[in-house]
Amino acid sequence: MASGGDPKWQKDAADQNFDYMFKLLIIGNSSVGKTSFLFRYADDSFTSAFVSTVGIDFKVKTVFRHDKRVKLQIWDTAGQERYRTITTAYYRGAMGFILMYDVTNEDSFNSVQDWVTQIKTYSWDNAQVILVGNKCDMEDQRVISFERGRQLADQLGVEFFETSAKENVNVKAVFERLVDIICDKMSESLDADPTLVGGGQKGQRLTDQPQGTPNANCNC
Amino acid sequence: MDFQNRNNTANKFVCPSDRQLALRAKLKAGWSSSKTSEPLRPEEQEAIISVIRRNEEIEVAERQRVGRLVERVEKIKQHAVERGPNCCRLCGDTFGILRPQRILCEDCRQSVCAKCSVDINIRYHTSERSREIWLCRICSETREMWKKSGAWFFKGLPKYDMPRSASATPIPNPGPGSMAGDTRAVQSCHATPTRPARVKKLTIRVNDSSSSSSGHSEPEDEVDTGVGVGVGVVGGGIAKGIASTRLQREDSFRLRAYGSIRSFIDGGERKLSNSFFFSRQQSQRPSECPEYDSVSMSKLRRESSFLRRGSVSSSWSISDSSGSGSNNSGNSQTQSQYQQHQQQLQQHCRDPLLGWLEIAISYREAFHSLDCTMVRARDLPAMDAAGLADPYCKLNIITPEAHTKYTRWQRTKTVHKTRNPEFNETLQFVGVEPEELGNSLIYVALFDDDKYGHDFLGAAKVCLSTVHSTSQYRISVPLGVEDQYSNAAEMAQNWPNGKMLLSLCYNTKRRALVVNVKQCINLMAMDNNGSSDPFVKIQLKPDAHKNKKHKTSVKWRTLNPIYNEEFYFEASPHDLNKEMLILTVWDKDLGKSNDFLGSLQLGAQSKGERLQQWLDCIRLPDHFHEKWHCLAPDNPAH
Numbered sequence: 001m002a003s004g005g006d007p008k009w010q011k012d013a014a015d016q017n018f019d020y021m022f023k024l025l026i027i028g029n030s031s032v033g034k035t036s037f038l039f040r041y042a043d044d045s046f047t048s049a050f051v052s053t054v055g056i057d058f059k060v061k062t063v064f065r066h067d068k069r070v071k072l073q074i075w076d077t078a079g080q081e082r083y084r085t086i087t088t089a090y091y092r093g094a095m096g097f098i099l100m101y102d103v104t105n106e107d108s109f110n111s112v113q114d115w116v117t118q119i120k121t122y123s124w125d126n127a128q129v130i131l132v133g134n135k136c137d138m139e140d141q142r143v144i145s146f147e148r149g150r151q152l153a154d155q156l157g158v159e160f161f162e163t164s165a166k167e168n169v170n171v172k173a174v175f176e177r178l179v180d181i182i183c184d185k186m187s188e189s190l191d192a193d194p195t196l197v198g199g200g201q202k203g204q205r206l207t208d209q210p211q212g213t214p215n216a217n218c219n220c
Numbered sequence: 221m222d223f224q225n226r227n228n229t230a231n232k233f234v235c236p237s238d239r240q241l242a243l244r245a246k247l248k249a250g251w252s253s254s255k256t257s258e259p260l261r262p263e264e265q266e267a268i269i270s271v272i273r274r275n276e277e278i279e280v281a282e283r284q285r286v287g288r289l290v291e292r293v294e295k296i297k298q299h300a301v302e303r304g305p306n307c308c309r310l311c312g313d314t315f316g317i318l319r320p321q322r323i324l325c326e327d328c329r330q331s332v333c334a335k336c337s338v339d340i341n342i343r344y345h346t347s348e349r350s351r352e353i354w355l356c357r358i359c360s361e362t363r364e365m366w367k368k369s370g371a372w373f374f375k376g377l378p379k380y381d382m383p384r385s386a387s388a389t390p391i392p393n394p395g396p397g398s399m400a401g402d403t404r405a406v407q408s409c410h411a412t413p414t415r416p417a418r419v420k421k422l423t424i425r426v427n428d429s430s431s432s433s434s435g436h437s438e439p440e441d442e443v444d445t446g447v448g449v450g451v452g453v454v455g456g457g458i459a460k461g462i463a464s465t466r467l468q469r470e471d472s473f474r475l476r477a478y479g480s481i482r483s484f485i486d487g488g489e490r491k492l493s494n495s496f497f498f499s500r501q502q503s504q505r506p507s508e509c510p511e512y513d514s515v516s517m518s519k520l521r522r523e524s525s526f527l528r529r530g531s532v533s534s535s536w537s538i539s540d541s542s543g544s545g546s547n548n549s550g551n552s553q554t555q556s557q558y559q560q561h562q563q564q565l566q567q568h569c570r571d572p573l574l575g576w577l578e579i580a581i582s583y584r585e586a587f588h589s590l591d592c593t594m595v596r597a598r599d600l601p602a603m604d605a606a607g608l609a610d611p612y613c614k615l616n617i618i619t620p621e622a623h624t625k626y627t628r629w630q631r632t633k634t635v636h637k638t639r640n641p642e643f644n645e646t647l648q649f650v651g652v653e654p655e656e657l658g659n660s661l662i663y664v665a666l667f668d669d670d671k672y673g674h675d676f677l678g679a680a681k682v683c684l685s686t687v688h689s690t691s692q693y694r695i696s697v698p699l700g701v702e703d704q705y706s707n708a709a710e711m712a713q714n715w716p717n718g719k720m721l722l723s724l725c726y727n728t729k730r731r732a733l734v735v736n737v738k739q740c741i742n743l744m745a746m747d748n749n750g751s752s753d754p755f756v757k758i759q760l761k762p763d764a765h766k767n768k769k770h771k772t773s774v775k776w777r778t779l780n781p782i783y784n785e786e787f788y789f790e791a792s793p794h795d796l797n798k799e800m801l802i803l804t805v806w807d808k809d810l811g812k813s814n815d816f817l818g819s820l821q822l823g824a825q826s827k828g829e830r831l832q833q834w835l836d837c838i839r840l841p842d843h844f845h846e847k848w849h850c851l852a853p854d855n856p857a858h
Binding site (some may be wrong): 016019020021022054055056057058060073086087089095124126182185186189190 | 260264268271274275278281282285335356363364367370372373374622623703704707
């Protein structure tokens with residue numbers, strides 16, 4: 001048995017009764033609350049103790065959306081740079097990204113642009129992104145206003161939410177919106193162009209450069 | 221950290237300038253390239269490996285799910301009658317006034333009756349209006365599959381494993397005693413042999429020195445060392461079972477490929493092509509290991525009768541036991557135990573085996589050199605239509621920090637046209653400290669050698685902790701799936717001619733192959749200005765429909781041109797099995813002849829990824845299948 005005997009996880013993971021499978025990735029600086037966010041969504045639990053994620057982790061949750069069962073494999077990545085080689089390896093399979101910063105931490109907000117570059121570099125070119133400002137319950141320590149977050153999201157051409165994993169604000173909404181965006185993207189790529197399916201090129205795209213770009217000089 | 225101290229004293233490493241950052245972004249090595257990171261501690265490695273394992277289980281289930289989706293569409297297609305324009309494509313009912321109403325499918329533009337079609341309501345989320353369209357069952361199922369498999373996102377089908385249907389279940393030699401129609405036992409048995417692969421894939425411990433016997437180490441060695449959870453003595457029958465499961469898988473892959481081609485041929489021709497196919501299978505047989513012959517023959521018989529009748533029959537088991545039963549009659553006792561045990565493990569044993577690799581490792585302390593002899597590999601995946609491959613190995617050492625030790629990967633020679641290559645080649649790593657052995661891994665990735673890209677065959681890791689200077693370690697390891705290191709190995713290959721992103725689609729309405737030349741990257745610079753003016757010539761050969769050659773526009777002064785240009789080649793799907801798409805990239809020169817930059821060929825004779833794209837394109841028409849390909853330096857016209 002490979003997993004550490006977590007019955008709930010096994011139930012969801014082994015469940016083959018679903019229509020679509022989406023892989024989502026949560027990224028952002030260290031300690032912005034990625035793991036808490038995921039735990040709130042998947043297990044509805046919260047702990048304020050900080051435990052740094054080791055490399056990567058994921059949880060599986062099946063949701064109902066537009067009378068379809070969607071199995072979400074949500075990857076929680078370590079924000080710390082020393083795990084970067086491991087985490088970036090998982091960008092490639094992700095259909096959606098939750099890019100998170102901490103509204104009480106200026107650095108984490110300033111890094112958003114870097115994370116976008118990471119997504120552009122490593123992910124598939126039609127991957128969808130949502131910008132999330134976490135810890136919005138901590139109003140007294142807030143340094144990034146809602147407006148600044150929204151402006152950045154507009155600038156990047158992505159949707160924006162402010163959330164709190166602690167108070168369970170907007171957590172579900174973020175995932176639901178991301179699933180919706182991906183679903184829209186999916187029907188757009190197939191149904192909107194009935195003549196020749198599969199070449200959906202419209203919609204929000206982060207990349208100007210296609211993926212799969214090989215690198216002859218890569219020595220990693 | 222030592223590194224930082226040096227920074228301060230030498231004052232050489234300052235905050236990166238914009239230019240440095242830009243260069244670093246070009247390298248695409250991520251931020252981590254600029255820093256030395258702390259090595260991963262054992263418990264961290266453990267945690268990450270357990271996550272990877274959990275993910276693997278999901279991935280395997282996912283591959284099988286996609287395989288089932290593909291199979292479903294294929295089944296519907298096989299049942300299509302295709303009698304002509306005045307009959308329903310699917311059920312064959314003729315249309316008329318008092319007859320079923322004719323409906324035109326939106327995707328394939330063929331006539332179907334109302335019974336065999338689905339009307340779907342398309343909502344435009346942006347404009348709040350909706351439209352109703354009719355699709356035949358084949359096209360609606362294909363669309364569903366495209367969505368459910370995630371192919372819409374990845375612009376092509378992800379990797380999948382075809383489900384082994386009841387008749388195609390390998391039944392790997394359940395001895396005559398256990399033949400009493402216990403299908404569950406049989407099924408579990410077919411899943412089980414891959415168990416060792418699962419356990420061993422991530423870290424292989426060479427802890428059983430007795431298993432590393434000299435000469436041919438038989439598969440049962442691996443079963444013993446690998447399982448290590450008390451399967452107990454496993455007879456040669458099981459080992460044989462592994463081999464035959466493997467074989468089975470390959471056969472079914474081939475059958476799948478041919479089956480899909482066949483499904484495009486009209487009902488009348490179907491028999492013909494069937495016989496063509498089987499004669500082809502047999503002609504290719506001698507190249508396989510002789511010991512597998514009887515098994516593969518019985519398999520073939522089974523498969524062939526399955527194809528003809530499309531139903532399960534009890535004759536499989538009989539032919540199977542006659543084919544290989546003699547070897548294992550003595551082992552039936554052990555096997556039933558084995559099966560029982562395996563039934564419990566059944567659900568975790570779905571990994572496909574990618575074959576085995578036999579390595580001998582020795583360390584010479586005096587020279588600080590590690591000698592790795594790639595002895596042989598067995599049962600590698602087939603890469604071309606004939607079911608063969610051209611394998612070679614790439615090796616590197618992985619440090620405890622999960623980095624590759626050497627920037628240059630060592631490579632063996634290619635052994636051509638075989639799935640059981642005998643490499644017998646020793647590669648030497650120098651500068652390996654004795655204390656490194658304890659926590660490093662040797663990483664071997666096998667690739668298929670081809671002009672247009674090297675396809676991944678399998679990879680293995682071997683712990684060096686038990687390698688001593690006194691004796692040579694010899695071990696057979698099962699090959700696992702791709703990971704970050706194999707990607708790195710692949711990246712390290714040198715493709716001086718660059719790559720091309722190509723999207724193919726068979727358009728059933730226009731009965732034409734649509735070739736979309738999307739873009740090229742890293743082309744060679746041919747002009748004095750360090751750049752080129754590339755364009756692409758496309759032709760189909762030998763062309764049954766006398767299509768003209770096509771050319772893209774010229775993109776001036778670039779090595780990474782983006783074309784996104786579409787070209788149509790009239791051809792029937794049947795023709796496509798004989799055609800070859802030839803793309804050549806040229807540097808436009810005014811006043812002198814154009815310079816050749818690279819070429820790419822795609823067709824049913826292609827290998828690996830190229831063959832996959834070609835077959836997917838025929839099998840799943842009206843969808844674009846997009847893939848990157850490497851360009852070869854030789855001009856096919858010469």
